[in-house]
Amino acid sequence: MEPNICMSRRQFVGTAAALGLSAVAAGCGLKLPFELFGRPSSVKKVNGLEYRTLGKTGLEVALLGLGGFHFIERDAALTKQIVSRYIELGGNYVETAYSYGNGDSEIKVGAALQGLRDKVVLATKVGARDKAGAAKLLETSLANLKTDHIDIWFMHAVQSPQELDQLLADDGAIMAAEEARAAGKVRFIGISGHGWADVLLDGLKRYPFDVVMHNFNYLDRFNFPSSEQELLPYAVEHEIGIVGMKAVGDGLLYRSPEPALRYTFGLPLSTMVAGMNTLEFLDGDMAVAKNYQPMSAAEQERLFADAPELGNYVCRQCGKCLPNERNVPIPTIFQLEGMLDRQMIDITNRDAAETNLRYQLAYWFALGDVAKERYAALAVNKDDFASCAAVEPNCPYKLPIVRKLEYVDAKMTA
Numbered sequence: 001m002e003p004n005i006c007m008s009r010r011q012f013v014g015t016a017a018a019l020g021l022s023a024v025a026a027g028c029g030l031k032l033p034f035e036l037f038g039r040p041s042s043v044k045k046v047n048g049l050e051y052r053t054l055g056k057t058g059l060e061v062a063l064l065g066l067g068g069f070h071f072i073e074r075d076a077a078l079t080k081q082i083v084s085r086y087i088e089l090g091g092n093y094v095e096t097a098y099s100y101g102n103g104d105s106e107i108k109v110g111a112a113l114q115g116l117r118d119k120v121v122l123a124t125k126v127g128a129r130d131k132a133g134a135a136k137l138l139e140t141s142l143a144n145l146k147t148d149h150i151d152i153w154f155m156h157a158v159q160s161p162q163e164l165d166q167l168l169a170d171d172g173a174i175m176a177a178e179e180a181r182a183a184g185k186v187r188f189i190g191i192s193g194h195g196w197a198d199v200l201l202d203g204l205k206r207y208p209f210d211v212v213m214h215n216f217n218y219l220d221r222f223n224f225p226s227s228e229q230e231l232l233p234y235a236v237e238h239e240i241g242i243v244g245m246k247a248v249g250d251g252l253l254y255r256s257p258e259p260a261l262r263y264t265f266g267l268p269l270s271t272m273v274a275g276m277n278t279l280e281f282l283d284g285d286m287a288v289a290k291n292y293q294p295m296s297a298a299e300q301e302r303l304f305a306d307a308p309e310l311g312n313y314v315c316r317q318c319g320k321c322l323p324n325e326r327n328v329p330i331p332t333i334f335q336l337e338g339m340l341d342r343q344m345i346d347i348t349n350r351d352a353a354e355t356n357l358r359y360q361l362a363y364w365f366a367l368g369d370v371a372k373e374r375y376a377a378l379a380v381n382k383d384d385f386a387s388c389a390a391v392e393p394n395c396p397y398k399l400p401i402v403r404k405l406e407y408v409d410a411k412m413t414a
């Protein structure tokens, strides 16, 4: 009965919004990226590599950016080879962070960029939330990178409302950034975060950041729907530059680099940073970037349906299990599971290597306590789960809804 369906979906949207989750995801399905934004446009090509404008900064950046985290696993000589080759192949966006090995990555990148500094947009990040601590770390970063200015200085990994409050306070890191910008040591100020986009969105609304950096991939699209459905539209509307990271989900999508990169290139970001710490990785990712063709709607739907990493376990937030007899908010519960462990800890027996990888990545964003609090606030009745068997045939992805609900409840209440 249609009125009943609408009423039920409104209830679920309200429940999700009250929990700070994606209201779009709660009952009506997620929109495809190009339905929200249209197709991103390029400004030019360099050696066959697309460049896009980074929001209001006006910087023109290569679609494939070079991430610095994994240089801590390589020596200075190989880092130099990779950085040089990346630039030769047409790249111009190089990023690192002080916290990557307490300056180790910055030192290697700085050495690699000698004689090449003016060919790249150089970004680094600061984890200190107070003004004095951030100002001190900036001097260290400038020395490590052997440069007199950073193009984009990110407030690094802002994960909680408390951290955001601290850095935006009168004695917060943002004041160090503003003074550094006035002194010509920093050109643009950014904010970065993982997993939970709500804090970043709040940050963009409270302070005129030039650039935002966040994780985007076809797995976390379903774990953290607000990233694509709310953060990106806000950034696009306000012309805030968007830098993507974690196209391969920190490694879980490692068997699928081509569709993983291709999917993210279709988002309205200007550059997707990838951690390429061998020449082979660099050549492979660069080939995907240079051959990039946008995915059609049908291709995107096929990817979501067939991706082996999503299988018949990851909830695609389509809402087709709503309404149900006992009003169990199934997509909302599975969205909270995404927040808890990215739906990586599932009910499949796997080999030891795959299991270890999943346990390494599942809790990377450390949002377990928040997820558990929100799950408790839902006050679901476990006795209602069995009734969801009636809507299992509605699930286009053949999720074992009842079994998954019981498994999630066990994880949330452990």
Ligand code: SF4
Pocket: 314, 315, 316, 317, 318, 319, 320, 321, 322, 330, 331, 334, 394, 395, 396, 397, 399, 401
């Ligand atoms: S459980 Fe299945 S039907 Fe329900 S929202 Fe998730 S993917 Fe869609």
